[in-house]
Amino acid sequence: MTDESSIADRLAHVTARIRAAAVRAGRPPDSVALLPVSKTFGEEAIREAVRLGVHRFGENKVQEIRTKHEILADCNIDWVMIGHLQTNKAKDVARLAAEVQSLDRMELAVALDKRLQHEGRSIDVLVQIKTSTEPSKYGLPPDELPAFLRSITRDTPTLRVRGLMTMAINIDSQDAVRACFRTLRELRDRTQHEGIDGVDLGRLSMGMSGDFEIAIEEGSTEVRIGTAIFGGRIYGDAYYWPEKTPR
Numbered sequence: 001m002t003d004e005s006s007i008a009d010r011l012a013h014v015t016a017r018i019r020a021a022a023v024r025a026g027r028p029p030d031s032v033a034l035l036p037v038s039k040t041f042g043e044e045a046i047r048e049a050v051r052l053g054v055h056r057f058g059e060n061k062v063q064e065i066r067t068k069h070e071i072l073a074d075c076n077i078d079w080v081m082i083g084h085l086q087t088n089k090a091k092d093v094a095r096l097a098a099e100v101q102s103l104d105r106m107e108l109a110v111a112l113d114k115r116l117q118h119e120g121r122s123i124d125v126l127v128q129i130k131t132s133t134e135p136s137k138y139g140l141p142p143d144e145l146p147a148f149l150r151s152i153t154r155d156t157p158t159l160r161v162r163g164l165m166t167m168a169i170n171i172d173s174q175d176a177v178r179a180c181f182r183t184l185r186e187l188r189d190r191t192q193h194e195g196i197d198g199v200d201l202g203r204l205s206m207g208m209s210g211d212f213e214i215a216i217e218e219g220s221t222e223v224r225i226g227t228a229i230f231g232g233r234i235y236g237d238a239y240y241w242p243e244k245t246p247r
């Protein structure tokens with residue numbers, strides 16, 4: 001795919017690669033869902049994707065969901081929050097997001113639940129897990145998951161836990177990336193085995209443009225893809241992960 005390729009070409013190409021990776025991993029071709037990530041991309045790109053049948057988009061900033069929710073109100077889009085979420089933004093998320101994949105601490109769960117109760121809504125959530133050794137990656141430490149899930153089911157009834165999410169370490173080593181995905185799947189299997197009441201961890205959201213085929217081999221049920229569909233972002237990754245800016 002070149003820079004001149006259309007969103008339609010790229011979407012078809014990514015979809016074909018997802019299906020092929022699933023088949024290579026011995027799984028049904030439609031067992032991996034695609035969440036297109038529209039962060040930094042504008043109204044026209046999103047409308048184009050909507051015309052191609054996409055109705056669910058990942059965003060990583062609440063302010064951007066707010067703006068896009070307004071200008072694309074006619075499109076009936078489900079906005080999925082995938083980025084680090086400050087507790088003081090819970091109100092807008094409770095109002096505008098269809099789902100949150102970046103739930104990583106109890107303080108945030110409690111804030112979201114309070115606002116969701118106020119809105120009379122409940123939403124699906126994935127718990128974001130820190131599977132990498134990078135000091136600043138967000139996410140709940142894996143060993144805290146069982147206790148966290150017990151608190152969620154007891155104290156925050158508007159949050160329906162559906163699975164886990166992670167971002168792999170951002171380095172060139174395929175082995176290190178694979179280890180992150182494997183950590184998430186094994187954590188899920190162990191935790192599911194414990195059988196916490198009311199918790200279903202069927203979904204594993206892992207894999208991005210650069211690593212989704214590895215994630216699918218390790219059991220991903222949902223890949224979050226931005227640049228491979230929409231093209232290069234105006235802002236580099238450092239804008240979204242300021243902690244990674246070289247010092």
Ligand SMILES: *Cc1c(COP(=O)(O)O)cnc(C)c1O
Nearest residue numbers: 037060082208209224225226227
């Ligand atoms: C930006 C982002 C993605 C998509 O990244 P690409 O490399 O553009 O595919 C996936 N997940 C999260 C949490 C993101 O912030």
